[in-house]
Amino acid sequence: MGSNTPGGSPRMSPWWGMALYLVVGAVWVAAGDRLLDLLVADPLRLARWQTAKGWLYVLLTGVLAWWLLLRMRAAERARGALAQELSQIARHAPAGIARVEPASMRFMWANERLCGWLGLPLAAVQHSGFGELVPPDSRARAGQQLQRLLAGRIDHYQVEGLCLGAGGGRPLPVLCTVSHVPATDDMPAHLLCVLQDLGEIGAARAELLRSENILRLALDGSGSGLWDWDLLARRATHSPGLARMLCYQGLELPHGLNLLRRLHPQDYRRVHRAVQQAIATGQPFVETARLLRFDGSYCWFQARGLCHRGVQGRPERFSGILTDLTASRAFEERQRLAATVVDNAIEGVVVADAQGRILSINPAVTRLLGYTEDELLGQNPRIFQSERHDKQFYEAMWAALQQKGYWRGEIWNKRKNGEIFPERMSLSAVHDEGGQVTHYVCMFSDISQEKAQHQRLEFLSHRDSLTGLPNRAWFVEQLEEAVSQALAHGELMAVLLLNLDRFKDVNDSYGHAVGDEVLRHIAQQVRLSLRPGDLVGRMAGDEIAVLVRGLRNAEGAAAVAQHLIAAVSKPWSTPDGIEVVAGVSVGIAMFPEHAPTAQQLLQGAHSAVYGAKARGRSAHCFFDESMTQAARERLEIEARLRTALAQGHLLLHYQPQVDVATGRIEGAEALVRWQDPEEGLISPARFIPVAEASGVIGPLGRWVMHEACRQGQQWRAAGLPAIRLAVNVSPRQFQLDDMAACAAQALAASGLPAGCLELELTESALAERPEEMRQVLQRLQALGVRIAVDDFGTGYSSLAHLKRFPIDVLKIDQGFMRDIPASADDMAIGATIIAMGHSLGLTVLAEGVETPEQLTFLRERGCDSYQGYLCSRPLPAEQFAQLLQTQQSAT
Structure with a gap:
């Protein structure tokens, strides 16, 4: 194992030195001999070179040994000096230092300071155990720490309060630091213990702790x-x-x-x-x-x-x-969002200081007022004043700002270009902790368009958008107020309702744009014809109401009506120079003679209009009680008709259609009848117009078609001859229902073949919406349903209609048959219709045939079929079935 010398140079182990010497020697001998054998061939010279090689090896190894001895002596001197220096430091250190044998925990060596603390000489200390000096209550913890230290889990541990003292003397408060020192060549492994007297380091330690506490508090207070x-x-x-x-x-x-x-x-x-x-x-x-x-x-x-x-x-x-x-x-995110909201707000935002100097604005202020930010910074908001408000207005504003802290309301201000406009403004004061105003924040928005829209809505709530006349609601409100005044003062008044004649023809002929201009022209003419105090209003599309006040008698109201009729009759010229004239029918209701309330006056005038139209165009008519009675009767019939339709009081009668040549029944026209439980049989002429006017014709027509198809299929199932069933379709029904879909549903529900169903419609229905009608008829033709034109010759007879539309049958109106053969004109018209129909490939049927002479005329002219009293009146389903059975039995 290697260690460091005091000088910092590494020391080599003797075993490593010996091994290195042997390796070098072996390489020198083996490699040298091998090299000499290769280079020298003469044995004598080889022996001399081998001797020289040996002396050279001895010389080199001697020099190496001498160098190693010098290194070892230098290292020993340095190690001794370092050991002496460390010994002096340890001996005179202000702390107690000791080396402890780990296995027995006995002192191996202690310095003079530790011996002095213990009051024992070094020899006596060496026989003492380190563990014996630890108080009993600390031995368990000290033992655990030593085990961790010796196991290498910690490199040192430090503990306060180890109480040392010889023979149970007075404990000494110390700070003990224990480290493990591995074994070296000169020293076995041991524990190095450094003990510091806490009494001596107390002041320095207290200052250090105080500094640490200050640093910890500073860090905690800073949030770091x-x-x-x-x-x-x-x-x-x-x-x-x-x-x-x-x-x-x-x-x-x-x-x-x-x-x-x-x-x-x-x-x-x-x-x-x-x-x-x-x-x-x-x-x-x-x-x-x-x-x-x-x-x-x-x-x-x-x-x-x-x-x-x-x-x-x-x-x-x-x-x-x-x-x-x-x-x-x-906080920064909230500030950023707030700044983004302010910068992108559609409202202008102005911030001023407590003295009223503008500090900042948002981009909306530039857009709304036209000023740049540089032009407004430092300015007073007084530059926005429009001078539309007096001094009291601003005094009230600032009083509210001081009392409540804010003011909200509408104000007129001025743009940079001088334009004055209305604002909705909110002005708030910003206070500091002491309650003093530091800033003012003003938010405002331009409400010019809102004001204009409000004015438009106000106008539309009282006025008609097309003519500018008061609308129905405002006219009725003014009429009710006028009735109250007239009732209090005994004033005579009249309500005149003007209904335009043939105004639909104007729209159909020239378009709705021209129709609107005609309406404006008529409204202007009526307005100019009124007397002071009279009122006018537009009730509906082509109805204008006039209240005439201060009348002496009914003749005055009639005179005003004639004057209005003349004014309205003045033509309106298109830009192309075409003059358009729309007449007017006037209904008059007098107050208080005809009605005591505003609503009843209008109702009476509306009923009188129908009387005026019955007299012809551009006429006037006073209200009569019988008109109200007729209107009430129409409402009653409508209600009863709906009930009859729901309760099954309606039925169909069938009038035969006979082939002229053979005399056989080939079809029947289904005619609706109303069997009222109380009144009995009610004529179609009485309830069909009410059904068309009220919209009941839609469900009524659908019932007739479904019932006719059901009955026809029932006859076919009974084995009766197959015939065509003709069903009349009102023009109003064409507007309300999809006739092709309705016919398809009726056929599908009953199972009747499509060729057995024939729909009859009038020429007027073809003329109203020709393109739309043509598409519907083409869909019906695709189903296989036959189309017949009823009452041909009485309406807008047009060959173009016969050519454009998919028509199968022409029905000659009974008006042309009534005077045949007495009337040569009717005979000529009838013959012409028959010839024209045949030339177009159509079947011709004559209605209202009542005499044999009429039938003879039709046979001579080649008419295909007829219907009328000559054959039979319309019959209930049971009687018509008997008629078919009789014909079937005869053949």
């Missing part, structure tokens, strides 16, 4: 923790504050804790490189990173440290402090 890495021993120590920062539950962090391993994965490489650079270069280490705390959370810390080097420049320690940045970073 101390870390120290022993780079030689590869061991780390940490302060208690560091353990608290990392949420460690124990008292001290483990000595082997590596903080680098607790770094966040995203921070590890960066911090690890910085640590290596700081150790390599000696530069200060400063890094901010996230560490995993013992509660599982990551928090931000700042590490500041420095590498300490030994006398030879070798890095020995790396230490520093760790500061918790959780609170500061949270």
Whole structure:
């Protein structure tokens, strides 16, 4: 085993020296002889060279032996001098020093200071046991520490309070440090004990402890923790504050804790490189990173440290402090978020000091007011004043600010370009701990568009957006107020309801844009025709109401109506020079003669409009009680019709359609009837118009189609001749329902073949929405359903309709058949329709045939089929089935 000499030179073991000598000698002899055998062939010369080689070996080994002796003597002198120096130091050291034999725990040697403490000579001390001087209550702990020391788990241990004394003398308070010294060539393994009198070092130790306490309190107060890495021993120590920062539950962090391993994965490489650079270069280490705390959370810390080097420049320690940045970073994050919110806020933010000087603004202020930040810094917010508010307004604002600490409201301010605009502003005062105002914060937003929108909504809530006239709600409100005043003063008034004539034709002919312009023109004409005090309002799409006040009699109301009719009749010219004229029908209701309330006046005028339209275009009509009665009757019929539809009071009658040539029944028209339990049979002419006006025609038409298909399939299942069933479809029903889908559902539900179903519609239905109608009829044709045009010749008779639409049957209206053969004109019209239908490949059916002469005319003109009283009136399903059976039996 090697050791170091006092001079620092390594000492070689004698065994190593002997082995080296033998190896060198063997190599010299063997290699020399071999080399001489190769180089010298003469035996005489070889013997001389071998003798020379031997003397050279003796000379070299002698010089080597002489050099080794000199080295050994120098080493002995140095070792003796060092031993003497150490002996002097140990003998006169202020501490007690002793060597203890580990096995017996007896003193091997002690210095004079320890002997003096014990009051024993060195010879007596050497016979004493170290363990005998330890108080009984400390022996167990001392024994455990010695076992750990001898096992190599610790390199030394230190303990206070070992009480030493010979023969049970007065204990001496000491600080004892015990280290294990391995064996050397000169000394066996032993324990080195150094004992210091605590009484002598008490003052210095107290000062050291006080400094340590101050340092610990400073670290704890700063929120930092101390870390120290022993780079030689590869061991780390940490302060208690560091353990608290990392949420460690124990008292001290483990000595082997590596903080680098607790770094966040995203921070590890960066911090690890910085640590290596700081150790390599000696530069200060400063890094901010996230560490995993013992509660599982990551928090931000700042590490500041420095590498300490030994006398030879070798890095020995790396230490520093760790500061918790959780609170500061949270505060900075809040500040950053607050700054981001302020910078990106749509509201302007102005911060001023207690004297009212502007300190900062956000970008929204520049956008809203037009000033740059440099133009406003140091200025007083008075530069924004619009001079729309008086002194009392600002005094009230500052009074509220002083009392409540804030003021909120609307204010008018001025932009840089002089434009005045409304703001919604919030002004707050910021106080310090003493309650003194330090800053003012003003937040404001431009509410110009909001004000304009509010005005638009206010206008729309009372006005019609197209004509600018008061809308229905505002007109009724004003009418109710006028009725209250008239009732109190006995005033005579009239409500005139103007309903435009053929306004739908205007929209269909010129488009809704032109229709809107015509409405504006009419509204302007009505407004200009009113007297002072009269009111006007738009009730609906083509209805305008007028309240005429201060009348003497009903003739005055009629005169106003005639004047309004004349004003409205003035044409409106399009930009292309086309004049558009829309007439008006006027209904008049008098107060208090016809109605005592605003709602009843409007209702009465609305009923009178129908009377005016019945008299012709551009007419007026006064309200009569019978009009209300008719309206009530229509509402009653509507309600009863819905009930009848739900309770099954409706039924179908069937009128035969007969082939002219053979006289056989080839089809039937299904006609709806209402069998009321109380009133009996109600005519379709009474309830069909009500159904169309109220929308009940939709479910009624669907019921008729489903019932007709069901009945037709029932007849077919009974073995009766297959016939076509014709169902009338109202134009209103085409608007409400998808007729193709409705027909498909009825056919599917009943099982009736599509060729047995025929839908009848009028020419007016074809003319209303031609393109949409054409698409629906094409879908019906694809199903196999036949299409018939009913009452042909009475509406907008057009060959274009017959050409464009997929039509199968033309039905001649019964009005053309009634006077045949007496009327030559009707005969000519009938013959023309038959010829035209045949030329287009259509089947022609004549309605209302009641006489044999009419049938003879149709047979001569080649008409295909007919229906009418000549064959049969419309019959219930049972009677019609009997008619089919009779025909079947006859054949």
